[in-house]
Amino acid sequence: MAFDPLRRALLTGLAGAGLLALAPRQSPAATGLAVREIADGVFVFQGVSEMATPKNHGAVANLGFVVGREAVAAIDSGGSLVEGLALLAAIRATTDRPVRFLVATHMHPDHIFGNAAFRDAGATIVGHRNLPRALAARGDHYLKSYRRQLGEELMKGIEIVLPSMLVEDRLEIDLGGRVLELRAWEAAHTDNDVTIYDVSSKVLFAGDLVFLGHVPTLDGSLLGWMRQIPQLAAIPARAVVAGHGEAPADWPAALDPQLRYFGVLAGDLRQAIAAGTPLAKAVKTAGRAERDAWKLFDEYNERNATAAYAELEWE
Amino acid sequence: MVEAGKVDMARSKPLLIDGDIEMQLPTPASRRRLRWPTAASAILLSLAAVAGLPGMAAAQQTMASSDKIWAGLRGDVFGDRNILADTGLVRLEAPKRAQDAALVPVDIYLDPSRAPGGVKSVTLIIDANPAPVAATFQFGPDAGVTRLSTRVRVDDYSYIRAIAENADGELHMASTFIKASGGCSAPAVKNTAEALASMGKMKLRQFAPQSEGNMTKAQELQLMIRHPNNSGLQRDPLTQYFIPPHFVRTLSISQADRPILSMEGGISISEDPNFRFDFTAQGDGEIRVEAVDTDGQVFKDQWPLQAVGL
Numbered sequence: 001m002a003f004d005p006l007r008r009a010l011l012t013g014l015a016g017a018g019l020l021a022l023a024p025r026q027s028p029a030a031t032g033l034a035v036r037e038i039a040d041g042v043f044v045f046q047g048v049s050e051m052a053t054p055k056n057h058g059a060v061a062n063l064g065f066v067v068g069r070e071a072v073a074a075i076d077s078g079g080s081l082v083e084g085l086a087l088l089a090a091i092r093a094t095t096d097r098p099v100r101f102l103v104a105t106h107m108h109p110d111h112i113f114g115n116a117a118f119r120d121a122g123a124t125i126v127g128h129r130n131l132p133r134a135l136a137a138r139g140d141h142y143l144k145s146y147r148r149q150l151g152e153e154l155m156k157g158i159e160i161v162l163p164s165m166l167v168e169d170r171l172e173i174d175l176g177g178r179v180l181e182l183r184a185w186e187a188a189h190t191d192n193d194v195t196i197y198d199v200s201s202k203v204l205f206a207g208d209l210v211f212l213g214h215v216p217t218l219d220g221s222l223l224g225w226m227r228q229i230p231q232l233a234a235i236p237a238r239a240v241v242a243g244h245g246e247a248p249a250d251w252p253a254a255l256d257p258q259l260r261y262f263g264v265l266a267g268d269l270r271q272a273i274a275a276g277t278p279l280a281k282a283v284k285t286a287g288r289a290e291r292d293a294w295k296l297f298d299e300y301n302e303r304n305a306t307a308a309y310a311e312l313e314w315e
Numbered sequence: 316m317v318e319a320g321k322v323d324m325a326r327s328k329p330l331l332i333d334g335d336i337e338m339q340l341p342t343p344a345s346r347r348r349l350r351w352p353t354a355a356s357a358i359l360l361s362l363a364a365v366a367g368l369p370g371m372a373a374a375q376q377t378m379a380s381s382d383k384i385w386a387g388l389r390g391d392v393f394g395d396r397n398i399l400a401d402t403g404l405v406r407l408e409a410p411k412r413a414q415d416a417a418l419v420p421v422d423i424y425l426d427p428s429r430a431p432g433g434v435k436s437v438t439l440i441i442d443a444n445p446a447p448v449a450a451t452f453q454f455g456p457d458a459g460v461t462r463l464s465t466r467v468r469v470d471d472y473s474y475i476r477a478i479a480e481n482a483d484g485e486l487h488m489a490s491t492f493i494k495a496s497g498g499c500s501a502p503a504v505k506n507t508a509e510a511l512a513s514m515g516k517m518k519l520r521q522f523a524p525q526s527e528g529n530m531t532k533a534q535e536l537q538l539m540i541r542h543p544n545n546s547g548l549q550r551d552p553l554t555q556y557f558i559p560p561h562f563v564r565t566l567s568i569s570q571a572d573r574p575i576l577s578m579e580g581g582i583s584i585s586e587d588p589n590f591r592f593d594f595t596a597q598g599d600g601e602i603r604v605e606a607v608d609t610d611g612q613v614f615k616d617q618w619p620l621q622a623v624g625l
Contacts (some may be wrong), residue, residue: 108499137503280420303414
């Protein structure tokens, strides 16, 4: 295999340990997320491929952190303050170097609801140039709608915390002998996607620009996403941490399943649009051939089809 | 670099915004009413104004609470006029659960046999939205519109209502309850850069008549307009001032110089407003569309009538 440290980490018995990481009645700061070291100084927490619930603490997305000689950068803060604090605790259990940065890969609650924990720990929050605008438009709605999904108890202390450092196009973060290359993408999964490439380990944190196992969700531009896949694939990574699903995974092979899904979805919709089939009807069947290939397909496919139909009918 | 900060969630919603679009700064909820020239232009009615509960934003709506909002709202929109429910003159279809909160398809059906003199207008209302009056559509006297589909934003669990006015001035209502979308879906613009870059661009599709038994020459049109149709119910993260709302305020569609369909709309209509409807063509006069947004920008386009399947 091309990337031995990753394989080793997976095979040393830690794989899967992250799934039951949070014990509900313990202090999150004391427990800490069960993270795995997938390469030297690169740690990952793998979220469960489920909808966010009180039981899973909203811990449905993959998170991570990278330790440099002088400082640490966290990648996404998780779907609740509880999860954010638990990630922070996991970092503290690993290193005493300061957590200088939190990079938000995009606007969705399962990636940013723990931001307050990192702000309070003194980290600079970094995000896409469009992230403040996107959160200004959605933050209020997220706090309201997730109350229904996560429950009052877990919503306690969750705030929409905006980035204080923006990635216009590319930005390098130096952790001391270790450089992270941040890149802001044009609209794809959302209109505020950022990837983080750790040059020394050749690990790419792709945020939700890559889904594995968990059906991709579309909240930006399907055409933009498809168009930028060759540029994504050109990143010389040896392994990728997807936003959801198995982490780490081979790169760029990890792009293949979602590319296939996008092709089926777009193909079905283009056919429906050409035939004059209205949106409400077309979204019931579009993409169905992919149903068995993905978790949470029934939860998200029709939404994806709705957004994609509205985009594709302008072609 | 911007200053670190958080979105202030304690803000109260703007009360009532009239046709001239006047944003209210945060203020305690009350039943205060600002200027509003006509009922039809009272597009942005706030939930707080109706319910009078400052903490409403945190509560999830139910059928009962949606009805309560409607009870407070109907007088503001229709005065003390009687509204007949479920007569069959108007029918409404929407998904039971919104998939994408920003793009919920809604189909309105009008039954010509129950409205011999025609239908003058349909008002589309989403009780629990910050701007419950999504749009008011007016039909030309011989337009022959019997179906109208559009897409709306749905913020919360809510009834959606279509209230049709027939030639005699009777109001007939159809309603359906819709569950809000779960998860990360929000009623916001997905690709702001794209929406602004191609703003005002229009696309018209013409479809053949659908049913063979239909004796009219009704054919179907789909009009699409690129526009962010922004809410304005959000603060600029830098200045903390409300971002001014920016949406398509009026739209008129004519064929052979006679009105087919016009709309006064608001922010509950989805980005890139989209309308699909049948109509009775007359002669071969062209189709003309004019739309005006809240910045006073006028967007116009025209297309020859296609002899699709006639």
